[in-house]
Each structure stands twice: as structure tokens, then as C-alpha cells.
Amino acid sequence: MRYRIEKDLLGERQVPAEAYYGIETLRGKENFEITKRGICRQMIKALAIVKKAAAKANIDAQNIDEKVGHAIMLACDEILNGRLHGQFVTDLIQGGAGTSINMNANEVIANRANELLGGRKGVYNFVHPNDHVNFGQSTNDVIQTAGKIAVVKQLKKLQVELKKLYNCYLDKAEEFKDVIKIGKTHLQEALPIRLGQEFNAYASVLNRDMRRIDLAIDSLLDVNMGATAIGTSLNANEKYRKKVIYYLGKFSGEDIRIAKDLIDATRNLDSFAFASSCLKILATNLSKTASDLRLMASSVVGGHNEIVLPNVQPGSSIMPGKYNPVVPEMVNQVCFYVIGLDVTITKAVEAGQLELNVFEPIILMSLFEQITTLRRAARTFANLAIAGLKTNQNNYQIDNSIYLITALSPYLGHDLACNVVNEAITSEKTIRQVIEEHQLLTEDIIESVLDKNNLTNPGIAFEELLKEKKKGENK
Numbered sequence: 454m455r456y457r458i459e460k461d462l463l464g465e466r467q468v469p470a471e472a473y474y475g476i477e478t479l480r481g482k483e484n485f486e487i488t489k490r491g492i493c494r495q496m497i498k499a500l501a502i503v504k505k506a507a508a509k510a511n512i513d514a515q516n517i518d519e520k521v522g523h524a525i526m527l528a529c530d531e532i533l534n535g536r537l538h539g540q541f542v543t544d545l546i547q548g549g550a551g552t553s554i555n556m557n558a559n560e561v562i563a564n565r566a567n568e569l570l571g572g573r574k575g576v577y578n579f580v581h582p583n584d585h586v587n588f589g590q591s592t593n594d595v596i597q598t599a600g601k602i603a604v605v606k607q608l609k610k611l612q613v614e615l616k617k618l619y620n621c622y623l624d625k626a627e628e629f630k631d632v633i634k635i636g637k638t639h640l641q642e643a644l645p646i647r648l649g650q651e652f653n654a655y656a657s658v659l660n661r662d663m664r665r666i667d668l669a670i671d672s673l674l675d676v677n678m679g680a681t682a683i684g685t686s687l688n689a690n691e692k693y694r695k696k697v698i699y700y701l702g703k704f705s706g707e708d709i710r711i712a713k714d715l716i717d718a719t720r721n722l723d724s725f726a727f728a729s730s731c732l733k734i735l736a737t738n739l740s741k742t743a744s745d746l747r748l749m750a751s752s753v754v755g756g757h758n759e760i761v762l763p764n765v766q767p768g769s770s771i772m773p774g775k776y777n778p779v780v781p782e783m784v785n786q787v788c789f790y791v792i793g794l795d796v797t798i799t800k801a802v803e804a805g806q807l808e809l810n811v812f813e814p815i816i817l818m819s820l821f822e823q824i825t826t827l828r829r830a831a832r833t834f835a836n837l838a839i840a841g842l843k844t845n846q847n848n849y850q851i852d853n854s855i856y857l858i859t860a861l862s863p864y865l866g867h868d869l870a871c872n873v874v875n876e877a878i879t880s881e882k883t884i885r886q887v888i889e890e891h892q893l894l895t896e897d898i899i900e901s902v903l904d905k906n907n908l909t910n911p912g913i914a915f916e917e918l919l920k921e922k923k924k925g926e927n928k
Contacts, residue, residue, distance in 0.1 A: 457575040473540040473574060475560035475582065481553025487546040492554060493821050497541050498533055499603040500558040502704045503595055503678070504586055505529035510696035511588050521585050524566035537561055545818040550811040551596035558595075559586040589689040589697075591681040593719055593809055598676040600817045602705050604728060605673050607824040608666055614831040615663050615735075621839040622656035625649070632844050633905045634759055635854050640748075644859055645851055645908045648759075648844055655742050662735040669728040675710050676701070677718035683808040684716030722810050725820060726802040732823045733795040739831070740788035743781035746838065750778055763841035780838040787830040794819040851905065858884050860902050864894055 456467035459476035466476050474482075492500075505526050512522035531537060540561045543553040559582035566580040567573065580586065587595075630649035635642050678701060679694035681687050686694060694711070702709040712718035749759045768777035797819045801812035810816075851857075855877050861884070862870040877887050885903065888894055901907065 459575055468575060470574070473537055473561040473564045474542060474557055475564065475575065477556040477582075478543060478553065478560050481543045481547060481549075481557065485544040485547040485553065487544050488818075490545065492541045492543065492545055492557075493603070493825075494538060495603040495606050496554075496599060496817065496821070497538050497558075499599040499606070499705075500541075500554070500595070501529040501532035501562075502602060502701065503599045504558060504562055505533075506678075506697050506700035506704050507588070507590055507693075508586070509700045510693045513696045514589075514690055514692040516690070516693060517585050517588055520570070521566070521580055524569045524580055525562055525586055527569055528562045528565035531565065532562070537565065545814055545821075547814050548811070550592055550809060551814050551817075552592045554814070555587070555592040555595050556582065559583065562586045589679075589681070589693050593682050594677045594680045596813055596817075597719070597722070598678040598701070600813065600820075601673045601676055601724070602701075602707065602709075604725070604817070604820050604824070605670050605707055607821065607828075608670050608673075608728070611824050611828040611831070612663060612666060614828050614835070615659060615666075618831045618835040618839065619656055619659050619663070621835045622652050622659065625839060625842060626653040626656060629844055632846060633851055633909055634846075635851060635856075637748075642854060642856055644856055645854070645905065647909045650909065651745075655745075658738045658742075659735075662731070662738055665731040665734060666728075669724075669731045672724045672727055674708055675712045675718065675724065677712050677715050678709075679711065680715035680719045684714075684719035686715060716808070720805060720808050720810065722802045722805065722813065722816060725816050726798060729795045729798040729820060729823060732820075732827060733792050735827065736788035736791035736823075739827075739834075740785050743784035743788070743834070746842075747778045747781045747785075758845055761843040761845050762838055765837050778838075780833060784830050784834050784838075787826045791823045791827055794823050852885070853883055855884055857903055857908070860908055861888070861894065861899070864898060864902070869893070 455470035457470045458465055459468050459479075460466075461476050461480075463480070466479055468474070468476055468479055472479075508517070508522045508525040508529070511517045512519050528537075541554075541557050543557045545554075547553050563577055563580045563582040563586045564574040566586070567577065570579040572579045626649045628649070629652060630647060632648040633645050634648055636644050636646035676698070677684065678697050679686055679689045681689050698709055698711045701707075746760065746762065750762045752758060762778050762780070764776040766779060767775070768779070769775040798816050801816045801819075802810065804810070804812055855874050858865075858870050858874050858877075861873075865873065865888075873884060873887050873893070876882070877884050880887070882890075885899060888899060889896075
């Protein structure tokens with residue numbers, strides 16, 4: 454392999470001759486081989502957006518030469534179009550609050566800009582990583598701003614998949630709107646409910662999750678770009694600060710806003726914690742839904758067998774013909790992972806000291822993991838579990854449920870209703886049979902109360918039934 458020699462305060466190093474990164478990136482790469490996973494594509498593009506906006510703002514503020522600034526912007530455009538991503542080689546988990554990531558971007562952009570101006574990689578005679586690409590900036594505003602843009606972009610992709618899952622729930626709510634089954638509380642038989650009502654409830658909670666994520670996206674649009682190292686904006690003049698926010702919005706397509714208090718915004722990362730909390734709540738609700746479906750689909754021997762999940766792969770290496778609810782199981786595991794990552798983010802946000810939180814790398818890595826795994830899980834859940842889900846109405850023994858007595862208890866009184874239940878259980882008769890044998894209620898009341906539509910639609914005909922009850926009491 455051919456090398457070039459680069460120097461820094463620590464000495465000389467051999468950098469691969471064809472590499473667009475430089476000595477600082479190389480040191481960061483060697484020091485932090487932790488996960489051996491590179492920076493995600495959205496973060497690389499977000500860094501390019503930040504550097505392009507800074508270059509244009511510096512041109513307007515006459516902080517750097519126009520020709521140099523345009524070369525930087527062209528290099529950033531190449532990155533935004535998918536080039537040079539393989540040159541971002543630092544690990545996401547690193548010390549230095551992301552300095553290695555920032556310098557990786559500075560060096561790649563500077564070397565490519567030098568090429569565009571006729572120079573050579575590693576010879577920064579036209580464009581310098583610090584003096585030009587990083588002018589008026591600090592790692593402490595670059596990484597946070599790029600991280601927020603990257604998280605917003607990923608959250609919007611997650612919202613697309615969640616919306617598809619939401620529509621799947623609504624489709625099933627409509628498909629099963631007339632399917633009445635026995636509800637369960639404490640994993641025991643309870644009152645009748647429509648299967649469509651259950652899926653409508655899954656849609657309702659997911660809709661709340663999506664609204665919370667929208668709030669998280671909005672909070673992430675307040676950035677500290679122009680704050681430089683600790684929020685005092687040292688080395689970033691006023692014209693640059695105003696212009697860089699404008700160009701960040703223009704180049705990202707997002708409604709980027711400058712934070713009201715740059716010192717607060719530099720030291721406190723609660724907007725990341727809020728986003729993670731919203732994802733944790735989504736994971737909690739999504740896991741609960743997946744667990745519900747696994748229970749409802751459990752096999753007929755000793756189980757519920759109320760729904761039939763699509764068979765997507767053989768379920769056993771020893772039991773022929775067995776199929777398992779593998780997709781909901783996957784969703785559960787993803788959600789456990791996301792909830793655990795929220796703990797990591799919470800600890801990292803809390804642990805920042807004084808003017809800077811140095812733990813931003815693990816915060817961003819954890820957020821990217823949360824969003825990516827949830828997005829893929831939601832897509833798989835919708836496509837391979839919900840869309841093809843069927844009902845098994847043969848197992849819905851509504852008429853035989855002893856807890857239909859609950860609907861009749863206002864007319865019988867609690868104590869008499871308990872006696873009816875006990876007799877039904879010991880005599881192996883239905884509630885209806887016991888009531889009719891003892892002539893406890895009129896046939897009209899029994900028919901009206903135990904009508905399946907009335908049982909699953911609270912309030913329907915209830916006023917009329919109360920009138921009948923009062924007539925009976927007056928007699």
C-alpha cells in the first residue's frame with residue numbers, strides 16, 4: 454500500500470495515499486476500534502449539510518475566499534450525492550465529544566476540495582480542514598447540529614412505516630368490525646368485545662405514539678450552530694451566525710431554528726432524551742400489541758386460538774408442521790432493545806458536566822439504533838403479521854360465557870347475579886338457561902340486554918332497559 458506522510462502535534466504518521474481522510478481521522482480510527490461500525494449514512498449527509506451551510510455563510514460573511522468556499526460546497530454536494538461515504542472511518546463510540554467525527558468530515562471535505570482546485574490529498578495549500586472547512590465552528594456545535602438533523606431525517610422515515618402499520622390496524626378494525634369475541638382480563642374470560650374494536654385500540658395508541666414523535670422532531674429543530682465551543686460564539690461573527698441557520702434550513706429542507714439560549718443548548722441535551730423517551734413509549738406500546746397477538750394466536754390446546762397469524766417460516770427443527778409467531782416475537786425483542794437503549798441515553802444526557810456533554814457519541818449511536826430497528830420492525834410487523842392476519846370465529850363461544858351476567862346484574866342485583874353464576878357453573882348450564890328457568894327476568898329484557906350489538910356498544914338501548922327495570926320495581 455502506498456502512503457503519504459502527514460504531521461500533527463504528536464508527530465508524523467503514514468496515511469494511505471488514496472485516503473481522503475487525514476492524520477487526525479487516522480488517530481481517531483486507531484484509538485477507538487470499539488464497535489467497528491462506521492458512521493451511519495444519514496449522519497454523514499447531515500455533516501455535509503452542516504459544512505456546506507457553514508461554507509456558504511462564511512462566503513457571505515467574507516470570512517473565507519469565495520473560490521475556497523465554493524470548492525468546499527462542491528465537495529459537500531458530492532457527499533450528499535453518495536460519494537466518499539467510505540472515507541468516514543471513525544467509530545461512533547469515541548472520546549472527545551465527537552471531535553474525531555468532525556475532523557473526519559473536515560479532512561475528507563478539505564482533501565476533495567483541494568483536488569477540485571488542482572491540489573493533492575494531504576497537502577492543504579488551497580483548503581485547510583481547520584482554517585477553512587471548520588471556520589467559525591467547533592465540534593460542540595457541529596456534531597450536535599448534524600446529529601439533530603440526522604435524527605430528524607430518520608424519525609421521519611420511521612413515521613412513514615408507522616403510518617403504514619397504523620393503516621393496517623385500521624384495515625383490520627374494519628374487516629373485523631362485526632366479529633364478536635370474549636375479552637380477557639387477568640388472562641381469564643371477561644366481557645364480549647369486537648375484534649375490530651381491539652384493532653381500533655391498537656391504531657389509537659399508535660396514533661398517540663406518532664404524535665409524540667412529531668413533538669420530538671419539532672424540539673430537535675432548535676440547534677446551537679454558531680455557539681462554537683461553549684455557547685459564547687467565540688470566533689463566529691454575527692453575520693455568519695445568522696446566515697448559517699438560514700442555509701441549514703435551505704440545504705436540509707427542515708425548519709431549522711437557532712436556540713434561544715446557546716449556552717443552554719450547548720450543555721443540555723434534553724431534546725435527545727425527549728426523542729428517546731418517545732421511542733421508548735412507542736416500543737412499550739408496540740411490544741404490548743405484539744404480546745396480545747401472540748396470546749390471541751396461541752394454539753387451541755390450552756390456549757386462545759382466536760386469530761391466525763400468517764405462517765412465514767417453519768417453526769421447529771424437531772416438530773413437523775409447527776409454526777410459531779416469529780414476527781411478534783421479533784417485535785418484542787426489538788422493543789426490549791430500544792427500552793434498554795433509552796436507559797443508556799438517559800444516563801448519558803444526565804452525565805454531562807458543566808459547559809458540555811461529552812457523551813454525545815453514545816447518545817447519537819443509541820438513537821440511530823432505536824430508530825432504525827423500530828423502523829424495520831414496524832415494516833416487518835405490518836407486512837408479515839398484520840396484513841395477512843385472519844380470525845378464527847369457530848372459537849368464539851359468546852353465548853356460553855358466564856360473564857354475560859355482568860350485563861344483567863343491574864336488573865338482578867349483585868347478590869342474585871352471583872347466585873345465578875354459581876348455579877350455572879355447578880349445573881353446567883348457561884346464564885340464560887338459569888335465568889329463564891327461575892323466571893328472574895322477562896324474555897324481552899334478556900333478549901335486549903344479551904343482544905351482541907348492545908353488549909359491545911355501551912349505551913345502546915340502555916335508557917330503555919332502565920325504564921323497564923323501574924317499571925318492574927314499581928310493580
